[in-house]
Amino acid sequence: MIPLEQLITEQAGLLARRQLTAHGLDWGRVRNQIAAHRWVEVTPRVVCTTTGRLTPEQRRWMAVLHAGPRSMIGGLTAAEVQGLKRWERDEVCVLVDDELSFEPVKGVRFFRSRRPYELLRSPRPGLPRCQLEPAVLLWAGYDAAIRPAHGVLAAVVQQRLTTPGQLLSWLDQLTPLRRAKGFRATLGDIAVGGHSLAELAVDRMCRRFGLPLPRRQTRRQDSSGVDRWTDCEWDLPDGTVLVLEVDGSFHLDVVQWQDDLRRTRRITAPGRVVVRCTAYELRHEADEVAVDLVALGLPGRVPQAAA
Structure with missing residues (x-):
């Protein structure tokens, strides 16, 4: 088990109650820390070991810790974490198994997906996140209006975060995907300069x-x-x-x-x-x-x- 202090550092000061319990801190001790204003309860399932306004990184950790151990950052949030510029959103997107299994959180949108999480999850350490290509394709297919749906595919290629070929390969892996036919056409345009x-x-x-x-x-x-x-x-x-x-x-x-x-x-x-x-x-x-x-x-x- 990762030592608690190391976990606090790796998770930007955020801890899920299940993690605290696993480290031997019962809810009574957690309440004492909160009452002493050393910690803050940011959701019914997550506490912050610092005070003050949450940073963007802390908000992302809060969202995935609240949603559970299988959850991961998705959509444009995951794309931003992996380098996408000028497509930032205030709302944090989290991929979950069941969006109705926990309390809603202001500023967080839970996106349910039944696709294999082992396929979607980035192998990189740190914040649990969806890989770039499925993150933008799922957002474009189910969350976005038609113009930004195609625009974000061009953006990730133009910013050299991926290639049309990689996106096309992920289209095959995500079948069936809404708007896939149109995405193939747009990626074809991008690949040959249009x-x-x-x-x-x-x-x-x-x-x-x-x-x-x-x-x-x-x-x-x-x-x-x-x-x-x-x-x-x-x-x-x-x-x-x-x-x-x-x-x-x-x-x-x-x-x-x-x-x-x-x-x-x-x-x-x-x-x-x-x-x-x-x-x-x-x-x-x-x-x-x-x-x-x-x-x-x-x-x-x-x-x-x-x-």
């Missing part, structure tokens, strides 16, 4: 809504004198050139996003209108893109649902 698949998606959109097919990879000199190649161009009846630039994935990287905005500014010119969309929009929301293109003067049929 460019060739985005071209096919533009063609499908044009045929579906009666839009003329665009010119591809037209060479343009931007305002700084640099040669650029545009993704799609159409000559409008009034002589204006309409340019559609397609982002192959979710541009969550700030530097890449700024570069894209700068590029758009510099290839915009009198008589040339530049608009952007993502490969995700072409795949899942093509009617919205078509409506916007028709509104800018491109001949075609306005989708009924979006009209």
Whole structure:
């Protein structure tokens, strides 16, 4: 058995009552520590050996200790612990066998999963946590709205925390998983940069809504004198050139996003209108893109649902 002082250090000062009992501290002694204001009861099942506001690390330990020995941090909480940036959430997500087997805790959401915990759990020491890939895939499949569900898959790849191939492998292991078909398509876009698949998606959109097919990879000199190649161009009846630039994935990287905005500014010119969309929009929301293109003067049929 791990010595109590070592356990306190490893768990950021948090202890479950079951751990205290195993070390010979009955509830009466625990109550005395709490009454003396040396310890704090943070949930009916967990005490903190420090006073003051809990740190983010302490909140995560509180959540898993409250939920029981088989529980683990999951969802975006697990992704944050393993390095994901700019997707932080105040709520701590914990994977459990049965979310109704214990008292609720403010700021903690218990997510029930019947999948093998031995498969999901990270082998790394420290805070019990789900491995990165199943953590984000389960969150994307069952917790997230459709856009962030696909966006987080792009984010973990763009931040070099995993690869499309690893996520696809986990998709197979998590079968059945809600939205898996769409996730495979998005991961395919990410794996190949999205460019060739985005071209096919533009063609499908044009045929579906009666839009003329665009010119591809037209060479343009931007305002700084640099040669650029545009993704799609159409000559409008009034002589204006309409340019559609397609982002192959979710541009969550700030530097890449700024570069894209700068590029758009510099290839915009009198008589040339530049608009952007993502490969995700072409795949899942093509009617919205078509409506916007028709509104800018491109001949075609306005989708009924979006009209």
